[in-house]
Amino acid sequence: MERPIYLDYNATTPIAPEVFEAMAPFLTDHFGNPSSSHPYGKRAAEAVARARGEVAALLGAETDEIVFAGCATEANNLALRGVARALRGKGRHLVTSAVEHPSVLVPCERLRSDGWEVTVLPVDGDGRVDPDELARTIRPDTVLVSIMLANNETGTLQPVAALARIAHAAGTLFHTDAAQAAGKIPVRVDELGIDLLTLAGHKFYAPKGVGALYLRRGTPVEPVLVGAGQEHGLRPGTENTPHLVAMGAAARLAREGLHDLSSQLRSLRDTLHGALLQAIPGLQLNGHLQERLPNTLNLSFPGVSGRDLLAACPGLAASVGSACHEEGDAVSGVLAALGCNSRRARGAVRVSLGRGNDPAQVAAAAQALIGAWNLLAKGSDTR
Template sequence: MSDPIYLDYNATTPIAPEVLDAMLPWLRGEFGNPSSTHPFGRRAAGAVATARRQVAELIGAQAHEIVFTGCATEANNLALLGTARAFGVARRHLVVSAVEHPAVMAPALHLRDQGWALTILPVDRFGRLSPDQLADALRPDTALVSVMHANNEVGTLQPIGEISRMTRERGILLHTDAAQSAGKLPLDVDELGVDLLTLAGHKFYAPKGVGALYVRAGTPIRSVMHGAEQEHGLRPGTENVAAIVGLGAAAALAKASLPAASAHLRTLRDRLHEHLAAAVPGLRLNGHSDHRLPNTLHVSFPGVSGRALLGDAAEVVAASVGSACHSEHDAVSGVLAAMGADAVQAAGAVRLSVGRMTTPEEVRRAAEGLVAAWQRLRPQ
């Protein structure tokens, strides 16, 4: 039996063929340690330097501002805990949004346990933060604001540019988790006005187990691990050269394909929505209709459980009800709860995310499979 149609690209992506080709030499004959001074090490160091430049070019940064990490979770922890260590007791107030990924919310709560003041800002029914509410939350002792660029569940984009104007005026650092938006939308750290930005390789066709943190030159930050001086002293440990090369290749691929790739994803997403809305009366879009990721369709099917729907359609469609990090639980999504979704809306929610490999034919067949499952499950 063939695999179902994959519509879970927000959870993870396959490694692009171009990325795999770039990685293979570093999984076969090239094995040097980038810190070694002999030819094996120098070649490895050169490959890491190339990847650093490629990642920097994707987001409009300088190569020396890129720190490679083992994943986006590590990058987020370094952003929050590393800046907290740098500030010491000078400033001890942190602001985050209510819809942050656990990789940001958990270290934020840890800092609160360590005596930091933490403000968790609400979002509106579209999952969007109010810049005015943020302005009211900022204090003289605010050290850092961390607001995700795009939500991993509903796809809503946050007004990072507006937020950065307020933080810069007050000398407050701004971090954004761009794990979901990298490769799907053009990113420029200067236009966004951020001091720190997180990337996740496996969200844009690089392998799992590699990420990066952009650290604007001059940003106060200290390592949260102890060891040698790799990655500008911020991330000790021998670099995973093959994965880093893959991240660089994926960044180059993304840069070369944007913004055409965004338009293609948006067309597929909207076509999927049109198919479903035409056949499912009462289908409800969750998240912002305009300010959202081009590939993400988060909808609630009336009268059924989203988990039951995907279970019934499992032979046709592979998707999720929310974040892959906690999608096995039946509790209402924290994101939907923060958006004020009622129990019926939350119960019927499904996240459908298309990718580079998705075809119009797959969109049509997936829609038919989901509609058929809804018709079987809905109350008669």
Template sequence: MPPLVYLDHNATTPIAPSVLEAMRPWLYERFGNPASDHPFGRAARTALDQARAAVAALIGATPDEILFTASATESNNLALLGAAQALKARGRHLITSAVEHPSVVQPLAHLAASGWEVSRLPVDGHGRVDPADLARALRPDTVLVSIMHANNEVGTLQPITELAAPARSQGALFHVDAAQSVGKIPVDVNALGVDLLTLAGHKFQAPKGIGALYRRAGTPLTPILHGAGQEGGLRPGTENLAYAVGLGAAARLAAERLPALSERLRSQRDRLHAQLAAAIPGLGLNGHPEARLPNTLSLAFPRVTGRELLAHTPNLAASIGSACHAGETTISGVLAAMGVEPAQALGTVRLSLGAETTEAELDTVAAALIAAWRGLTAN
């Protein structure tokens, strides 16, 4: 069997060697608690501060605006539940989109069950929110808008600057889940004009189990966990120092290689797309043709399902646009919200490239997918 090719980097990425090396001392020899006032603790505090500064620099923030968390899911929960709780006296109306990640959908569902009203904006056929729809949905009692930066399934980028400006001008906070975009494309919180931004370490070559929340200075937020005073009193618990150091190292690495990495990924992605489209008549593209992540290719293969196509390309690790529950196949909620036809959604495969992806690997994948599709549609 040919070597396995990993094209599922939107699900998770390998830890970069330089990130692992940066973490290694803090996993064993340098074990101090950042809150301890002795040499072990002070060394840990310095390392934590340096990591915080690196994450802040990557997104154009200041170090005091970065809170370390355990994941993007925790960051999203803190942003949504914490902001809603802090602002409940001003209003109980929240706005989001129809294509958000479950870590945004579920906290908002919890708030809806607790008395908040949640408006969900539709998306167009490319998966984008129309700023005019947001403008119409804003009300005097709207306190928070949460719209993702880049979609994890199709890669579509939302016009965050155009969405955030009217929301903030009417007094609503704007939160963006940028778990998929940070580290893949340049992200600047001031250019975007957002109050809260979520990022996830394992999406750009830091380990799983570490994330961060950007909170613009002065943004009201109530903690959702209670304990000691770590992370400005907003995220109690002894910091996961080694993983925070890893996140800082990954942030420095991303800053060094962006935007060159983005351009290389875009070139590789488009070359792979061209190879497949030339050999597979009727191959469809999900997501915006231009405004999308440079590494993401969501393709609809005609006359097959994504599941059976990947079953016939065992050397490829990728994702599909549907899920199987209790023996029944259902299409992705994101593709459904975009109005993608069921047959196209069921035939969808997501190929997401990474920093180590090679041209030779993509040639192998293209040949394997073309051969599998031809074999499945021969009759």
């Protein structure tokens, strides 16, 4: 069977060949524990240090501000629960948004059950938080604001720099989940003005099972896991050297090729969107028209189910939303937060492009989606 055209890069990315080449020796020859003092351990420790430097360079951060983790979910938990625990004497109020990933919303709910107050900010019809709403919400006992940089379903970008300024003016720390943004747009911690930032390696061509938390010097955080002293005592456990090497190589690849890749993806995305708009009356874009990731296209197809539409396109691998809640036909919480009604949300399909896509694949994808929609919409009209 011919492999489907992969259009789900926001769910995960394949390991880039350059990344696999960098990590492979650490799966075999260079197997030492980075905490060991002999040559095997020292080689591994040096590789971890280089990887930390590459991730820091991607973000414009200092090397000692990078804390490696097993995934972005772990990093988000460390940011939210770690800051809340460290600052529980100052206050017990946190702020987040209605369109966050579950790895932010669920820890917030856990903190709420443990006695913290959590304010969930609404978003407008484009999926963006109003900075004035944040300014009205922050209180003297607010210890942390967590607003994502780019939404995984719609690609909408939040005005993080403006939101962080408001938080800091009130003496509040700011965290952003940048898992979907890194490798697609410039992500520089000083330009954003944030205190904590989350990365996921598998979103920019590293393997699954590795992430990182940027932690600005002096930011108070208590560990969520306890044990040995790795990662400044914030993430105990023997380092996963091969995956950390891979994340460093992927960070370097992202930094060096960011401009060209972003331009390429934006062109492919807009070509696909234009072809679909021309052929499908009533097609609706979900998310902001300009302020979004260059690779992401979330569209509602009129009169059909997005799940049925993709089932009718076996040659395409796309999604109806986040891979974290693909099962079932429940309306996406992100689209509901944007004010989409159930019919519009039901017809939504997310296409997310990446390094492996080209104009021929985009043309084939457009043809497949248009053909499937015509078939399904016609069938719907006759019932």
